[in-house]
Amino acid sequence: MTKAEIAKIVHERVGLTKKESAQIVESVLGVIRDSLEQGDNVKLSGFGHFIVRQKHARRGRNPKTGSDITIAPRSVVTFRASPLLKKKLLKGDK
Structure with a gap:
């Protein structure tokens, strides 16, 4: 799923303009x-x-x-799904 697809869904569900929806999605992702x-x-x-x-x-x-090489220290981001999301994925609920 792309940012544009998320913005389209926000537009359809919330009723904002497509431009406003895209700005909101970009803003939320920017904060994250x-x-x-x-x-x-x-x-x-x-x-x-x-x-x-x-x-x-x-x-x-x-x-x-x-x-042999030395791999430099670095920061990585990992994602851990919540128990609620895991439960929905295992059941196939949408």
Whole structure:
């Protein structure tokens, strides 16, 4: 699903103009993105958590050359679905 598809659904369900719907979707996603960039976790009740994790530097191997390399430390975002979402997905409820 794309941002445009989400904006279209907001337009149809809420009755705002397409432009206003697109602005709202972009604004909400921007707030989520900004929070994650700052290292904050984001919890959407009934949907799930976006969790920022710090990965430490580690040794790895270049699969092409076989040489050892050091993989730099980095931040990653993981998603953990809420129990409610998991239940709906397992049942096939929509």
